[in-house]
Amino acid sequence: MKIDTSLLKLNIGSGHHRAEGWTNLDRSLEAKPDILFDLADIPGKKIPLLSNSVDLFLCSHILGHLPNILPVMEELWRVAKPGASMCVRVPYGGCDTAYEDPTHCRYFFENSMSYFSQLA
16 A cells, blocks of 8 residues: 555554544554554564654554553654644543553543653
8 A cells, every 4th residue: 555645644553443544553454554563562663654754643542551652652753743743532541441441551631641742
């Protein structure tokens, strides 16, 4: 599949929720991703995209499952174009659904993502 990099929108951890018009990245072949990549391989491996190439990220219910989020965010920063945007969807850290899922490694609150602005 040829990826149009003029406006690259990256759906990270797409699973079976592929987004039309987006480049879908997932670790599972069953999800039929455009890019087969396991975020757990970071920092040993890099996402197979050029630096400064992604305009928009969609991280829907993936960040809470990453045990080692710092190198992942640094790698996303590497592939992000200057001024790129990120849409993050996670359960609120204070709600039951955040704690009921045993695969959640971390919990997010209103200002959780502000930590990563320090990486800039």
